[in-house]
Amino acid sequence: xxxxxxxxxxxxxxxxxxxPMEEVLEAAWTSMEAGETSLERLRAGARTNVSAELLxxxxxxxxxxxxxxxFVLTAKGHERARAIIRRHRLAERxxxxxxxxxxxxxxxxxxxxxxxxxxxxxESICTLLGHPETCPHDKPIPPGACCLLARNRSEQTEHxxxxxxxxxxxxxxxxxxxxxxxxxxTQSPARLDRLAAYGLTAGAVIRLVxxxxxxxxECEHTQIAMxxxxxxxxxxxxxxx
Amino acid sequence: MAQxxxxxxxxxxxxxxxxxxxxxxPKARLRRIFLAxxxxxxxxxxxxxxxxxxxxxxxxxxTTVEVTRGTLRKGPEEIEIVDTPGVNSLAPHSxxxxxxxxMLRGERPDVVVQVADAKNLRRSLLLTLQLAELDLPxxxxxxxxxxxxxxxxxxxxAALGAELGIDVVFMVATxxxxxxxxxxxxxxxxxxRRFRSNGFQPGAPGPPVPPRSNGQVEPAEAEESFSLExxxxxxxxxSTRAACLAAGCPxxxxxxxxxxxxxxxxxxxxxxxxxxxxxxxxxxxxxxxSSRGWPCTNTVQGWVDRMDGWLRRPATGWPxxxxxxxxxxxxxxxxxxxxxxxxxxxxxxxxGVVPGVKWxxxxxxxxxxxxxxxxxxxxxxxxxxxxxxxxxxxxxxxxFLLFGWLEDSGYLPRLAxxxxxxxxxxGMNGKAVLPLVLGLGCDTxxxxxxxxxxxxxxxxxxxxxxxxxxxxxxQLGVLMGLLAGSSFWGMMTVVATVGSQxxxxxxxxxxxxxxxxxxxxxxxxxxxxxxxSNLLRKTAMRVRWFLGExxxxxxxxxxxxxxxxxxxxxGKMIAASKPLVVNWLGxxxxxxxxxxxxxxxxxxxxxxxxxxxxxxxxxAVQIIVAAVTLTLFLPCLANLLMIVKEFGGRxxxxxxLFVIPFAVLVGGTLNHLMRWLLPALGLR
Numbered sequence: 060x061x062x063x064x065x066x067x068x069x070x071x072x073x074x075x076x077x078x079p080m081e082e083v084l085e086a087a088w089t090s091m092e093a094g095e096t097s098l099e100r101l102r103a104g105a106r107t108n109v110s111a112e113l114l115x116x117x118x119x120x121x122x123x124x125x126x127x128x129x130f131v132l133t134a135k136g137h138e139r140a141r142a143i144i145r146r147h148r149l150a151e152r153x154x155x156x157x158x159x160x161x162x163x164x165x166x167x168x169x170x171x172x173x174x175x176x177x178x179x180x181x182e183s184i185c186t187l188l189g190h191p192e193t194c195p196h197d198k199p200i201p202p203g204a205c206c207l208l209a210r211n212r213s214e215q216t217e218h219x220x221x222x223x224x225x226x227x228x229x230x231x232x233x234x235x236x237x238x239x240x241x242x243x244x245t246q247s248p249a250r251l252d253r254l255a256a257y258g259l260t261a262g263a264v265i266r267l268v269x270x271x272x273x274x275x276x277e278c279e280h281t282q283i284a285m286x287x288x289x290x291x292x293x294x295x296x297x298x299x300x
Numbered sequence: 301m302a303q304x305x306x307x308x309x310x311x312x313x314x315x316x317x318x319x320x321x322x323x324x325x326p327k328a329r330l331r332r333i334f335l336a337x338x339x340x341x342x343x344x345x346x347x348x349x350x351x352x353x354x355x356x357x358x359x360x361x362x363t364t365v366e367v368t369r370g371t372l373r374k375g376p377e378e379i380e381i382v383d384t385p386g387v388n389s390l391a392p393h394s395x396x397x398x399x400x401x402x403m404l405r406g407e408r409p410d411v412v413v414q415v416a417d418a419k420n421l422r423r424s425l426l427l428t429l430q431l432a433e434l435d436l437p438x439x440x441x442x443x444x445x446x447x448x449x450x451x452x453x454x455x456x457x458a459a460l461g462a463e464l465g466i467d468v469v470f471m472v473a474t475x476x477x478x479x480x481x482x483x484x485x486x487x488x489x490x491x492x493r494r495f496r497s498n499g500f501q502p503g504a505p506g507p508p509v510p511p512r513s514n515g516q517v518e519p520a521e522a523e524e525s526f527s528l529e530x531x532x533x534x535x536x537x538x539s540t541r542a543a544c545l546a547a548g549c550p551x552x553x554x555x556x557x558x559x560x561x562x563x564x565x566x567x568x569x570x571x572x573x574x575x576x577x578x579x580x581x582x583x584x585x586x587x588x589x590s591s592r593g594w595p596c597t598n599t600v601q602g603w604v605d606r607m608d609g610w611l612r613r614p615a616t617g618w619p620x621x622x623x624x625x626x627x628x629x630x631x632x633x634x635x636x637x638x639x640x641x642x643x644x645x646x647x648x649x650x651x652g653v654v655p656g657v658k659w660x661x662x663x664x665x666x667x668x669x670x671x672x673x674x675x676x677x678x679x680x681x682x683x684x685x686x687x688x689x690x691x692x693x694x695x696x697x698x699x700f701l702l703f704g705w706l707e708d709s710g711y712l713p714r715l716a717x718x719x720x721x722x723x724x725x726x727g728m729n730g731k732a733v734l735p736l737v738l739g740l741g742c743d744t745x746x747x748x749x750x751x752x753x754x755x756x757x758x759x760x761x762x763x764x765x766x767x768x769x770x771x772x773x774x775q776l777g778v779l780m781g782l783l784a785g786s787s788f789w790g791m792m793t794v795v796a797t798v799g800s801q802x803x804x805x806x807x808x809x810x811x812x813x814x815x816x817x818x819x820x821x822x823x824x825x826x827x828x829x830x831x832x833s834n835l836l837r838k839t840a841m842r843v844r845w846f847l848g849e850x851x852x853x854x855x856x857x858x859x860x861x862x863x864x865x866x867x868x869x870x871g872k873m874i875a876a877s878k879p880l881v882v883n884w885l886g887x888x889x890x891x892x893x894x895x896x897x898x899x900x901x902x903x904x905x906x907x908x909x910x911x912x913x914x915x916x917x918x919x920a921v922q923i924i925v926a927a928v929t930l931t932l933f934l935p936c937l938a939n940l941l942m943i944v945k946e947f948g949g950r951x952x953x954x955x956x957l958f959v960i961p962f963a964v965l966v967g968g969t970l971n972h973l974m975r976w977l978l979p980a981l982g983l984r
Contacts, residue, residue, distance in 0.1 A: 066309065249754075253821055256388035258423040261571045272614055273717045275824065280419035280451065284717045286729065286820040 078174050080117060081143055082107040085173070087132050088140040092198070096293040106170065111208065144179050145201045148194035149174040153184055155195045156226075156244055163177060165195070187287065189226035189241030189296045229274065232267045238295035239264050245292045254293075257283050259264045262300065316657030330410045330486060332380045333372070336400060338427060339826050342443040343625055344368070346415050347383040350482075354841050357834055358707035360734065365396045365751045367403060374483065381411065382655035385751075390430040395751040395759075404434060411437045411489040413482070418448035418470065421455060421584055424656050425576035428464065428492075437489035441482060445470040447826075454585040463579055464717030465493035474831060482983075486930050604827050611714040611827075621715065628702055633780030636698030641781065644690040653683050656915070659892045673862055678893075684858030687907040688851050695777030696846055700839040703741055703773070707838075708830035712737055717974035720820050726803070727810025728753075729820035731764045737772035741842070743935040746770070747942045759816030760951070764809055765942060767959055771931050774846070774903030778910045779927050790920055793974075796926045801966055803933060849938065850901065857897050857904055884968040885929060887922050887977065895929075903937040921974050929967030934959050 076084075086105035090096065102109045116259060117123040118229055122136035132140055150172035154165040182205040185191075190206040194198055226241045240263045258278045259265065269275040274290035276283050318659040335343045339361030347355045351370030356363055368383040385396040404412070414431055416424035424440075428703040431438055442448075463469040471478030530663060545831055611617040652674050661671045675682045706712065712734060720730030731753055739746035743766050750759040750766075771779055783791045864870040874881075874892040881892045890912060898905025909926050912918060916927065934940060934956060 117786075220790075247819075250819055250821075252389060252391055253819070255573065256423075256426065257823065258420075258426065258573075259820075262573075269609070269612065272612070272718050273820065275612070275717070279422050280417075280453075281423060282824040284713070284720075284730070284820070284822045284824050286720060286724075289819060289821060 068180065070143045076139070077247070079107040079113055080122070081139075083109055083113060083117060083175055084122060084132070084136055084140040085143050085147065087130060087136070088144050089198075091132065093156050094132060096130050098130055100111070103128060105178065135229040143173050145203060148198060149181060149188065149191070150185055151194045152188050152191050152200070156188065156242070162195075187242055189239075189281050189294070191226055226294050226296050229267065229276075229290045229295055230287070231288070232295060232299075234267050234269050237264065237266050239298050241294045243295050245289075249294075250289060254289075257281060259283070261291070309905065309958040314633075324331050330377070330379050332409045333486065334382045334384060334404065334407075334409040334412045334522075335415055336404065336412055336431065337386060338388060338417065338420075338424065339823060341386070341415050341417040341424075342473045343386065343415045344419045344481075346413070346441065346471065347381055349473050349476055349479055350381050353757045354837055356838060356841070358704075358838075359710040359828055359830075360707065360712045360731070360827050361386060361752075361825070363707075365399070365749050367931075379486075382407075387427070389427065390433075399751075400422055404431075404436075407894060409436065411439060411486055413439045413441050413486075414437070415441050415443050418442040418445045418455065419451060419453060421453075422576055422580040424574055425579050429572045429576055432464070432492040434732065435491055438464075438492050439482070439485050439489050440464065440466060440468045441478075442468065442470045443473055445478075446472045446475070452586055456583040456585070458596060460583040461581070466490050474834070519935065572644065574930065582883045585960075597885065610716070614718065614909045617714070621718070624706070624711075628699070629780060630897050631702055632699045632777050633784050633975050636695045637777050637781030638655075638784060640690055640694035640698070644694055645686060645737075649682075649686045649690045654686070657681050665943050677951055678858050678861035678864065678865055680855050680858045680862075683861070684854040685851075687904065687911070688847070688854040691778065691910060692845065692846070692850070694775050695781065696773055697839060697843055699773040700741070700775055700842045701835065704835045704838045704842075708828065708834060709928060710827045713824045714827075716822055717819075724817070724820075725810075726806035727761050727813070727817055728758050728806070729818060731818070731820060731822055732758060733763050735766065736770060739766040739772065740776060741773050743770060743772045744939045744942045747939060747946060750946070754818035755816050757813050758945065760813055760815075761806055761809050762956060763947065765802055765806050765899055767934055767939065767943070767955060768932055768962070769798050772903065772935055774850070775906045775930070775935075778903060779904035779931065781924055782910050782913050782927055783904070787920065790924050793924050793970075794931070797928050797966065797970055798931050800961075805962075848901070853901055853937075854904060857901075861893060861897070874919055880964065884971070885925055885964070886968075886971040887926055890917065891922075891926060894926075898933055901938075902930060902933055903936070905930055905933070921971065921978070924974070925967050925971045928970055929963050931968055932959070932963035934963075 083101070084106050086101050086109075086169065090100040090104050093100075098114075107113075109183060114123070114125060117136075118125055121133050124131050124133060124150070134225055147169050150169035151165055154168045156164075184204050185203055190202070192202075227237075232238055240259060240261055243251060243254060243259070244260050255261065258281070259276070263278055266277040268277050270290075273284045273286055276285070276290075314760075335347055337343050341360065341364070342357075344355040344357045346363055347353070347368060347370060348357065348907070350372045353370040355368040364385050366382060366385065368384070370381045372379040373382050375774060382403070384400040387397045387400045390401055390404075394698030412434070413432060414424070414428055416428075419761060424442075426437070428440055431502035440460070443455070448455070455468075455470075457468040457470065467489065469478060469481045469485050611620060657675050658671070661674065672679065674680050677683070715737065716733040718730075719733050723729055723732050732750075733860040734752055735749040738749050746766050747763050753759050753762060779794075783794060845910045861870065864873070870893065873896070874889050877892045877895075878889060881887050881895065882889055885891075891909065894905045896905075897908050909918075909930065913923055913926075939953055940956060943955060
């Protein structure tokens with residue numbers, strides 16, 4: 060947990076930051092989100108000891124400007140903080156929705172993850188999750204390039220609304236809707252195999268036919284009936300009528 | 301440590317470009333051809349078209365649970381055609397799928413014909429990619445082309461064939477369209493190209509980019525090619541790490557996705573899916589107007605869709621089921637069991653055949669022994685043949701016809717949806733509807749069909765319920781005839797008693813038996829109007845099968861009884877069974893012979909009881925007790941042997957030791973209860 064982490068940083072950045080520095084930027088983002096720019100708030104929010112040296116280093120490298128008791132993120136710092144926050148909140152979504160871990164491990168995993176993973180992988184996780192807009196705590200996830208692309212695509216092809224459709228469980232959809240499978244969160248590989256054999260995998264376009272007495276889903280020209288328990292593991296996004 | 305960097309380097313690796321020219325197969329004589337494919341795509345229909353023989357064709361997944369073999373005659377050549385149970389993927393999850401996968405691995409056919417539903421090209425290609433990994437000559441046969449065309453689906457078969465490196469032919473098997481093309485394609489069947497996973501990056505944005513254009517193809521011997529040697533990956537517990545390595549996944553087993561399984565890799569699936577989608581995309585043209593198959597505005601289809609909904613929903617579905625049962629009762633219990641049996645038993649056998657044989661014997665001066673053996677009380681003709689041909693045959697034919705209609709219409713999968721929630725309480729799920737309803741046809745076949753269920757626990761419970769409480773067609777028909785003379789309340793008593801016992805048995809066995817409940821996931825085929833030609837052929841086949849199986853036993857039973865009677869043992873046995881039959885069950889002593897026949901075949905016993913009842917030897921309570929006892933009894937020797945085959949001797953023994961005393965116990969209790977209760981209530 061020290062400077063050796065510098066070599067580990069996401070490789071797409073010119074300047075790599077130590078983990079404590081990233082923690083400070085993250086805390087700066089969240090306190091600004093709450094409308095607070097005091098240094099006390101920054102110190103309270105960071106998961107690291109915010110020493111005077113650390114702040115000085117951040118200021119010297121042009122991530123943060125400090126004036127009296129207040130701070131503000133520089134343009135460069137803002138961009139970096141945004142990326143960290145995005146990774147963190149996406150990781151929370153991944154851990155909570157797909158891996159189904161409890162809140163505690165969710166936080167740990169997300170904290171470790173935010174410092175490690177390359178942007179390309181972040182984008183694919185974002186895509187896998189269906190470009191979610193909020194983290195499990197309902198805070199906004201800053202959109203990435205992939206989200207904007209997906210939004211454009213859906214505007215062009217579906218003439219749909221401006222906002223990308225939120226990801227939801229299959230039971231939240233109503234019969235007759237056309238849906239795209241975002242991901243299938245299951246503990247059972249056999250179940251995943253079976254669904255895949257019917258063509259039900261992430262990215263598949265389906266239509267919900269009926270929700271009771273069993274879920275009935277149309278994929279290509281096949282109708283598949285399944286018990287509610289399986290349907291609840293299928294997460295989808297709406298793609299028009 | 302370098303993992304984070306790996307995707308970039310992988311994607312940067314240039315794909316090997318080579319354009320192999322697939323070697324045409326050396327002109328060898330074809331000896332064995334496999335039909336494989338998803339459930340309910342028409343493999344059996346293709347089999348029938350090729351061989352001129354008949355494998356059962358129905359409209360629900362799981363019609364074929366065992367391999368059917370037939371011969372295709374082509375000039376002087378004889379080619380073995382093998383019809384296999386449907387598979388959803390080559391990683392089997394149920395016993396019927398195992399049958400096919402083991403066959404494909406073990407028998408190495410000369411050509412595999414993948415029968416596919418032309419309406420579901422993406423899903424079909426997913427299986428094609430798996431079959432391609434077997435390195436056997438392959439033909440893709442797009443069946444049900446007529447239905448696909450109605451939906452506005454057009455498939456560029458030449459382009460698809462070129463992409464896969466195999467022949468793609470179309471067919472409408474039920475109308476005999478496309479047979480010659482298939483025969484020609486068999487001659488020059490090729491081993492498909494192998495697909496590389498090189499361009500595949502799990503974790504690339506969007507769906508993984510499938511290998512496209514001609515860079516994707518590698519000669520079969522290419523080392524790095526994404527070959528899942530089926531023996532290595534399918535079935536056997538195989539480490540995900542190796543599977544991931546095979547897929548060329550940069551994350552290897554470090555990724556979260558691969559850690560949730562021990563026999564399958566979601567990454568491989570993802571890759572196959574993407575490849576299949578891309579292939580389908582490039583050859584599929586769907587007419588705009590009809591691309592939205594649902595909801596349909598076309599009037600006829602609109603009504604079919606509405607009907608479909610009514611069948612599935614509880615508020616309408618259960619009344620419809622009752623109506624179907626009522627029609628069955630009318631057709632089988634009244635028309636067949638009374639009118640047709642009257643005609644055959646009384647007029648044909650009683651008035652024609654038996655006197656005829658008697659006259660013949662008299663004319664030949666055959667003597668009393670032969671005359672007694674053939675037309676005596678337990679005569680081969682007067683009892684064995686009469687029971688089989690005059691009583692059971694008309695009842696069975698009626699039932700099979702109606703049952704075939706239900707099978708072909710696609711009703712059974714809808715019933716599975718309807719009954720899922722109820723069956724779930726008893727450790728089964730909606731899928732168990734298939735064997736349970738088929739049990740009304742034949743419990744022996746149904747025991748085999750339990751293979752479609754995914755866990756052993758479900759199979760055992762279903763087998764037990766079949767043995768205890770599902771009367772097979774022969775028995776059902778006879779029971780219906782037996783009860784038709786009884787009152788409405790008498791019939792309800794039988795239904796309620798048997799029903800409650802089945803519920804009890806199912807409930808307790810679901811608590812006692814170890815194991816898990818399987819998932820309910822079932823493909824629902826479209827509702828179709830049954831074709832009379834198939835219906836009649838199927839009914840004829842089933843009647844023939846019944847005669848082949850039952851007639852010898854019926855004759856044997858008659859001969860057995862004849863000798864037992866002649867040697868005086870029958871009287872002793874009846875006397876010995878008196879405490880049980882007369883005192884406990886309250887039946888006339890003659891019923892003992894019927895119950896004895898019941899050991900051989902439950903329907904034989906039922907037919908015996910039926911004959912007794914028609915002779916006016918039963919009162920109302922006796923009819924009810926006899927019906928209940930016999931229904932709860934073991935179906936027949938064949939069923940017991942099937943249980944031995946599918947589950948082993950131990951399970952079969954336990955089952956028999958439970959079912960027989962149980963049937964007698966319930967029957968006797970009912971007898972005493974009614975004898976005590978009815979007078980107390982002032983009835984009768």
